[in-house]
Amino acid sequence: MPQMCLYLDEDVQEMVKMRAKERGSSVSSYVNEVLKKNNENRPPEKLLKLLGSWKDDPMEEPEELPWSMDIKRKTL
Numbered sequence: 767m768p769q770m771c772l773y774l775d776e777d778v779q780e781m782v783k784m785r786a787k788e789r790g791s792s793v794s795s796y797v798n799e800v801l802k803k804n805n806e807n808r809p810p811e812k813l814l815k816l817l818g819s820w821k822d823d824p825m826e827e828p829e830e831l832p833w834s835m836d837i838k839r840k841t842l
Contacts, residue, residue: 772797 774782786796 782793782797786793789796791799
């Protein structure tokens with residue numbers, strides 16, 4: 767399994783150690799679990815890059831039409 771070195775603030779490091787201990791897991795397993803959970807519902811990066819790339823007018827809610835313009839329907 768690949769390894770990674772992280773630099774954390776001391777208070778963050780202590781919190782991570784405490785949470786891992788509460789779950790009965792290692793710090794590595796806890797961080798791995800948290801990162802997976804926080805990214806499982808993330809949209810694909812290609813989709814995120816599209817956001818804000820439109821050059822047209824922003825989407826606006828259309829003006830509500832009066833009921834008098836509604837089509838007359840047959841009564842069932």
